[in-house]
Amino acid sequence: MKPRAMPRSRAPAMVQSLLTREALDIGCESPDQPEVRALLGALDDYLGGLYEPQHNHILSLDELLSPQVFFLVARCHGRAVGCGALRRMPGEPATGGQAYGEIKRMMVEPAVRGAGIGAQLLMRLERQLEAEGLGLALLETGGAQRQAVALYERAGYRRRASFGGYPDNGLSLFYEKRMGR
Numbered sequence: 001m002k003p004r005a006m007p008r009s010r011a012p013a014m015v016q017s018l019l020t021r022e023a024l025d026i027g028c029e030s031p032d033q034p035e036v037r038a039l040l041g042a043l044d045d046y047l048g049g050l051y052e053p054q055h056n057h058i059l060s061l062d063e064l065l066s067p068q069v070f071f072l073v074a075r076c077h078g079r080a081v082g083c084g085a086l087r088r089m090p091g092e093p094a095t096g097g098q099a100y101g102e103i104k105r106m107m108v109e110p111a112v113r114g115a116g117i118g119a120q121l122l123m124r125l126e127r128q129l130e131a132e133g134l135g136l137a138l139l140e141t142g143g144a145q146r147q148a149v150a151l152y153e154r155a156g157y158r159r160r161a162s163f164g165g166y167p168d169n170g171l172s173l174f175y176e177k178r179m180g181r
Contacts (some may be wrong), residue, residue, distance in 0.1 A: 006067050024117065026124050029073040031064040031105075035080035040064075043107040050144045055171050057140060059085065059104050070128050074117050082108035084101070084121040086128055089138075090173055094163040100136040102131040102164065106148065118151050126155075126179065135179045143173050 003027055015111045031040065040061070047056050064071055064085060074082035084106040089099035103125055139157065141148050157175035162168040 011154075021163070022068045023076050024074060024077075024120070026072055026074045026120060028064055028070065031061060031071050031083070033073075034128075037061070037082050039080055039107050039109070042109075044107065047142070051142055051171060056168060057143070057166060057172075059087065063087075064105065069104075070107075070125070072121055073120055076112065081112050082106075082117045082121055084118075084125055086137075087163065088132070088134065092163065094161065095136065095138070098136055099134055100138050100163075101132070101134045102116065102123070103137055103139040106151075108163055113128070118148075120157065122151065122155050126177070130179045137177045137179065138163055139175050140164070140172050141175070142171055144171075149173060 029036065031037070031102050043057075044058060047058065061071070063069065068088045070086040070088075072084050073080050085104040086105050087102045088128075089100050089102050091099045103122070106118060106121065108121070126137060129135075137157075138160070139152065140162075141152065143149070144145070152175050155177070157177045160176045163172050166172060166174070168174075
């Protein structure tokens with residue numbers, strides 16, 4: 001399957017002006033809302049166009065509603081424009097027994113990309129992780145997702161070996177960030 005990039009626009013001037021710090025609100029919300037389901041559906045469609053189903057490691061809505069998941073929604077003037085999740089995970093051999101938070105379901109509407117919403121979501125998830133005393137953030141992403149890879153690397157995530165039972169299939173990239181560094 002040929003990878004295709006998700007449409008990205010440098011947020012037009014009008015959108016940029018709407019995305020001031022005052023207009024953007026990021027908070028913990030339920031993923032079970034029509035607007036948020038639409039974001040997640042767009043992410044699923046995008047990932048489905050990049051990878052075969054067995055290579056998509058997507059948390060379902062039921063999994064996102066688990067008490068082990070902290071879910072954020074970014075809103076601009078009340079409209080959902082992005083989301084991201086933190087799944088709390090116990091230690092495992094691949095982490096030397098250290099419990100960690102796994103970053104999942106990051107999505108920002110293509111029309112507002114370039115305004116820093118993804119970076120702000122990621123920072124808020126990291127703050128939550130630190131507040132809970134978890135010093136390690138891990139994530140798995142596909143190599144075809146160049147924008148996501150760039151975001152994670154700019155945020156200080158470094159490549160690592162697979163974890164959490166994810167197969168090392170040559171399509172996935174695995175990243176970690178140790179908090180407080």
